[in-house]
Amino acid sequence: MPQPSHQEAIDATREWLEKAVIGLNLCPFAKGVYIKDQVRFVVSDATNAEQLAVELGRELETLAEASPDKIDTTLLIHPYVMQRFLDFNDFLEIADAIVEELQLDGELQVASFHPKFQFEGTGVNDIENYTNRSPYPTLHLIRESSIARAVESFPQAEMIYEKNIETVTRLGIEGWKALFAKASQ
Template sequence: MRSVRLVVAASAHGLLYRSSRRVASRVYSHSDAACPVKSTRKWIRDVVVGLNLCPWAGAPLQHGDLRIVESTTTDALECARREFDAVVATENATVAIAISDACAFEDYLDLVDAVDDAIDSAGHRGAIQLATFHPAYQFGDAPEDAASHWTNRSPFPVLHLLREADVERALESKDGHDVWRRNVAAVEALGAENMERRVRDCLT
């Protein structure tokens, strides 16, 4: 199997997103009536920003610079390609692509590889960062039931495109210091059951 190359935001500042592993994870069972866009926005507001898991998410959400678009697994790569230029051109621009259909974690990781390759092909390496979230996200160096997986678990599979310059600026701030370890500590303090409930409550 190919190795998964998850883009690490401003890697010189420390690890934010660790490599995931390909496992036979259960796909999070979401309601067919739930809206991917509304659920993802509520998750970003209530979980990501609400728990301060991402120092650069609050401002785009507050100022209307965050766009959430819905896509199927089949169309997600082309959807991402269409968004590259707009993300690069606009300060604080960020786009979350919420995948509406059941996308198993294994298939999602293939899609992540494809989008990451497309960033290179479009000449946007160093300008765009790819952050990855999935209902069954599993880190390769943690037990299957570890609470830390919930730092990257979302109501629907999400491909999040961010401007690298905005990420680096946030990382240089006080809130951006040691993001990954702080996030793990926060979700471990809440516990896996608590985090699962919070994410489930975002389905709307």
């Protein structure tokens, strides 16, 4: 499979964000920051975990130092490393350690999306995994203050996970594929 250019990786991630995350309302908080152009898209050239860790640290510092009005959240897309989900999942411990090392715990956190995302206890092709499947491995750097504001304004935020599973279950795998096939026809 050919490696994507930076622009191809960003375009595919934007399409996923627009059609799945916002379009299916998988994250009711995403639309507001996206339409205000407060989402930073960064493509990493990392080809190993050490390089990705350095870039993650740099992006966490950039987000921490930026005004939330300019950058509210960052999507660190890394198409050249962590293709295996288990490697990616293991890296999340390193990501959390970097947040702590930079003394940004309580201020920023890292969420994860992956093309082969799999919740514990599910099968590889179970539809609920699609709630966290992105075109490329992606680390989502989020301000905790933004999460707190969003949760405050969204009644029953703890129900989002269950609602997302219901949404993708209704859609089904064929519906998910059709959602993205329209653009390539």
